[in-house]
Structure formats: structure tokens, C-alpha cells
Amino acid sequence: MTDIPHRKFSFDTVFDDNGGVAYAPPRVKKTFTPEEVEAAKAQAYAEGERSAVARAEQEAAQALAEVAHAVQQAFETLTHVAHEHREGSAMLALACARKIADAALSHFPEAPVTAALEALAREVESQPRIFVRVSPELEERTQQALENVAAQIGFQGQIVARADGAMAPAAFTFDWGDGRAAFDPDGAAQRVAEALEAAIAAEGLHAEPLFT
Known part of the structure; x- marks a missing residue:
């Protein structure tokens, strides 16, 4: 007697009480039409394309975030540079102004004291005498300049310029x-x-923004 190999019975099909088929598993399709193959390929391609687009969008968003961070760092650096530039420019302007002022005072050392008399005209108009201390080399020049200004503003009192060795050129005291x-x-x-x-x-880095 020839041995026939037994095949395991799979309980895929379910019968009802009357012997009818209550459930039968769907048959696995082993062959496909060319149209079905093309449709499957198109679906797989579309899914792959969507996945690639999603990855590209994610990478683009990450790149934009990195660019924004780099731009922010650049703005902060520019703010520091601009502040240093403003500070340097201000100090340079101050140095230039000091040079100009020194040159002006060397040519017109009596200018500050005569300007003071003009500014104080109403304060001193009733005073009988004004004492002015200046550097020794400017005593006579200051006396003459103050007398001229006094005549212009109508000051009737006496002006006495006195030499003081402790006074710097163009410096003065008015009493x-x-x-x-x-x-x-x-x-x-x-x-x-x-x-x-x-x-x-005080300004620090809170000046007007470089970019708006």
C-alpha cells in the first residue's frame, strides 16, 4: 500500500449546522492582470513620492530654522559692532572738538571771560566792582577786553583784572x-x-535697531 502524505487540515472554512459554508477565507490571488500591476506600481510610486516630498519639506524647514538662527546671530554681532562704531565715532568727535577748542582758545584766550561778562550783565549791572583773576600773561589783554564789553553792555562799575599764577590760559574766576x-x-x-x-x-545696546 502506497503511503499518501497527509495534509494538515486547516480550519479556514467554517460550516454551519446544516453543512453549508458559513465562512470561507478569501482566496489569495496569485496572478494579476497587467492593469493591476501598473496600478500597484503607480500606487507605490505615489506613496514613495509623498514620502520623499515630506522628507524634503522637513529638511527645508530645518534649513530655514538654521538660516534664521544664523541671521539672528549676525544681527547681534552687527549690533555690537554698531555700538562700538558709535562709541568710537563719539570719542573721535570729542577729540576733534577738543582740538578745535584748544586752537580757538589759543587765538582768543579772552573769549570765555568776555562771554561770561555778557551773560552776567543783568546779574552784575548794579555792582560797583568786579574782580577777575586770570593767568599772568593775559592780565592786560583781559582788562582791555572786559572794559570794551562793559562799555557795550552799559556796565558802570569798575572791572579789575588780576594776575594769578595758578590759572591756566583762558581760565578765569569772576567775583x-x-x-x-x-x-x-x-x-x-x-x-x-x-x-x-x-x-x-546708558545707551548700551538699546539704540535704534539696525533693521526693522
Whole structure:
């Protein structure tokens, strides 16, 4: 007797009580038409294309984020550079102004004291005498300049210019009994420099934005 190999019975098909088929598993299709093959290929291609587009969009978004970060860093660097440039420009302007002022005072050292008398005209108009201290080399020049200004503003009192070896050129003290005024070119320049440095420090990096 020939042995016939037994095939395991798979309980795929389900029968009802009357012997009819209650459930039959779908047959696995082993052959496809050319149209079905093309449709499957088209579907696979479309799914692959969507996946590639999604990856490209993700990579583009990441690249844009990196660009935005780089631009932000560049703006911060430019802000620092602009602040340093403003500070350098301000200090250069101050140095130039100091040079110009020094040159002007060397040519017209009596200008500050005559300007002071003009500015104080109403303050000193009733004073009988004004004492002015200046550097020794400017005593006579200052006396003459103040007398000229006094005549122009109608000051009737006496002006006395006195030499003071401690006074720098163009510096002076003004004393009229009820008040006093003084000017020191070096001190004034120092105060201007300190005020400018304080303004720059207060501004910090909060100046007008470079880009809007």
C-alpha cells in the first residue's frame, strides 16, 4: 500500500449546522492582470513620492530654522559692532572738538571771560566792582577786553583784572561780591568727556535697531 502524505487540515472554512459554508477565507490571488500591476506600481510610486516630498519639506524647514538662527546671530554681532562704531565715532568727535577748542582758545584766550561778562550783565549791572583773576600773561589783554564789553553792555562799575599764577590760559574766576563764576578749560573738557561716556554707557545696546 502506497503511503499518501497527509495534509494538515486547516480550519479556514467554517460550516454551519446544516453543512453549508458559513465562512470561507478569501482566496489569495496569485496572478494579476497587467492593469493591476501598473496600478500597484503607480500606487507605490505615489506613496514613495509623498514620502520623499515630506522628507524634503522637513529638511527645508530645518534649513530655514538654521538660516534664521544664523541671521539672528549676525544681527547681534552687527549690533555690537554698531555700538562700538558709535562709541568710537563719539570719542573721535570729542577729540576733534577738543582740538578745535584748544586752537580757538589759543587765538582768543579772552573769549570765555568776555562771554561770561555778557551773560552776567543783568546779574552784575548794579555792582560797583568786579574782580577777575586770570593767568599772568593775559592780565592786560583781559582788562582791555572786559572794559570794551562793559562799555557795550552799559556796565558802570569798575572791572579789575588780576594776575594769578595758578590759572591756566583762558581760565578765569569772576567775583562780584554777591556771586562768583569760574571757568577752567581742562575741567570743562573733562566734564564733557565724562558726560559723553555716561551717555554711551546708558545707551548700551538699546539704540535704534539696525533693521526693522
